[in-house]
Amino acid sequence: MSNVIAAIAGGLFDEGGVSAFSRPVLFGTAGDAVLGALPKEAQTCYFAHDERENPIAGAESIPLAENRFASFFSLTDAEQVIVIAEPFALAEDDALEHLIESHTITGYGVSVLVAEQQGFDAEGQPIPADPAVLVAVFTGKMLGAALASGADTLDALVEAAVAAGAQKGVAVTNEIVAIRDGASAYVAQLAVQNRVNFGLIQNGVQLFDPTSTYIAPDAEIEPGAVILPGCHIRPGCKVGAKAVIGPNSILEKAQIGAGTTVNNSQVYESTVGENVTVGPFAYIRPQCVVGNGCRIGDFVELKKSTIGDGTKVSHLTYIGDATVGERVNFGCGTVVVNYDGYHKNQTIIGDDCFIGCNTNLVSPVKLGDRVFTAAGTTVTKDVQDGALCVARARQTVMDGWNDRRRAAHEKEKK
Known part of the structure; x- marks a missing residue:
C-alpha cells in the first residue's frame, strides 16, 4: 500500500481550556496515544492546530482552519487519508491496520471504525456506545468531495462522501475510548495499559x-x-x-x-x-x-x-x-x-x-x-x-583521656 497519510483535527478544548490531545495517557499524551495506534502504512501524519495547542511529537503541524476539517484540503492528493476527529485509545493494537486493509481490499470510497462494545469504566460499569465516528479512512478524491460540502464533523464528512457516490465500509473493533476530559483519559489509560501488558504476557x-x-x-x-x-x-x-x-x-x-x-x-x-x-x-x-x-x-x-x-x-x-x-x-x-x-x-x-x-x-x-x-x-x-x-592522619591514643573528661563533668553536676 502506498501514499497513505493520517490527518488529525485539533481544536478540541474543555471548559478549562485544556486540549483533548494534551490529556496525559500512560507516559504520554492523548495525541501520542493516537499516533502510536496508527499502522505502519501511515508513514506521514499531520496535526492541524493553532498556537493554543502543543504539537504532537512525530506529526507535522499544519494550520487549523475555522472549520477543523477544512485544514485537510491540501492533503487530498494522497491515495488514502485516515481522518481522526478526536483522540481515542483502542483495546486492539491492530484495529486501524484492519480498517485500512479492509478499506483497500473493498475499494470503497470511505470506511469507518466502530466499536462492538465500549468496554467498562473504572467502577466496572459498561460504557454506552459512542454514536460519533472518531476515525475514518477516505480515498483522496472522496475526501476532497466531502470537504467541498462544508461538512464540519467527521460524521457529516462521511455522509457527504456517500452522497458524492462513495460506498461506505465498516470495520469493527471491540473497544474505542474517546478522550475528552480527565476521567475519559484515565479510562483510556486503562485500555492502553491492558493492551500493552497482556500483549507482553x-x-x-x-x-x-x-x-x-x-x-x-x-x-x-x-x-x-x-x-x-x-x-x-x-x-x-x-x-x-x-x-x-x-x-x-x-x-x-x-x-x-x-x-x-x-x-x-x-x-x-x-x-x-x-x-x-x-x-x-x-x-x-x-x-x-x-x-x-x-x-x-x-x-x-x-x-x-x-x-x-x-x-x-x-x-x-x-x-x-x-x-x-x-x-x-x-x-x-x-x-x-x-x-x-x-x-x-x-x-x-x-x-x-x-x-x-x-x-x-x-x-x-x-x-x-x-x-x-x-x-x-x-x-x-x-x-x-x-x-x-594511604592518606590519613596517624592514630593517636591518649590513655585515660575520656575517663578524666567524664569525671570532670560529673564533678560539675554535683
Whole structure:
C-alpha cells in the first residue's frame, strides 16, 4: 500500500481550556496515544492546530482552519487519508491496520471504525456506545468531495462522501475510548495499559500484577523477563530475557541486559549489561554504562560514568564523571569528589583495584591497575600500578583521656 497519510483535527478544548490531545495517557499524551495506534502504512501524519495547542511529537503541524476539517484540503492528493476527529485509545493494537486493509481490499470510497462494545469504566460499569465516528479512512478524491460540502464533523464528512457516490465500509473493533476530559483519559489509560501488558504476557513476559505495572507501548521486553509489581517502564526502554525488574523500579530510556536484576531502583538514559544486580535503592543517572556481571548495590548513585565488567559497588557510594575498569571493588562510603564548585572533573580507575571504605577520590585523579587504597584515604594525586595509597592522619591514643573528661563533668553536676 502506498501514499497513505493520517490527518488529525485539533481544536478540541474543555471548559478549562485544556486540549483533548494534551490529556496525559500512560507516559504520554492523548495525541501520542493516537499516533502510536496508527499502522505502519501511515508513514506521514499531520496535526492541524493553532498556537493554543502543543504539537504532537512525530506529526507535522499544519494550520487549523475555522472549520477543523477544512485544514485537510491540501492533503487530498494522497491515495488514502485516515481522518481522526478526536483522540481515542483502542483495546486492539491492530484495529486501524484492519480498517485500512479492509478499506483497500473493498475499494470503497470511505470506511469507518466502530466499536462492538465500549468496554467498562473504572467502577466496572459498561460504557454506552459512542454514536460519533472518531476515525475514518477516505480515498483522496472522496475526501476532497466531502470537504467541498462544508461538512464540519467527521460524521457529516462521511455522509457527504456517500452522497458524492462513495460506498461506505465498516470495520469493527471491540473497544474505542474517546478522550475528552480527565476521567475519559484515565479510562483510556486503562485500555492502553491492558493492551500493552497482556500483549507482553502473551509474548512470554511474566507480569505478577498487570494492574499495578505501567509499561510504555514502545518498550521492548524480551520473553522470559519478569516484571514485578509497582514498576514504571517508561518510553525508550529495552529489557533482556530473564531480567527481573522490580518491585517498585523505574526505568526511562534504559537498556537492561539479559539476566539482570533491578530491585527497587531507578535507571535513566543508561545501559546496564548482562547478569548485573542493581539495588535495592540504587540510582543510575543518565549517560552511565555498566558492564556485565557487576554489582550496583544499595544506596549507590552513578552519574555519567562507565563501570567495567565484574566491578562491585556494593553500598553507600557515589561515582560521578568516572571511568572504572574491570573487577574493581568499592568499599562502603566511597565518594568520587567530581565537582569543585565550578567544573565537573574526571576520575579514571584501572582494573583490579581495591578501593577501601570511606575513600575520597578528588578529581581529576587517575589510579592505575591493581591499586589498593586504605580505608579513610583521601586521594588527591595519581597513583601508579600496583601501589598502596594511604592518606590519613596517624592514630593517636591518649590513655585515660575520656575517663578524666567524664569525671570532670560529673564533678560539675554535683
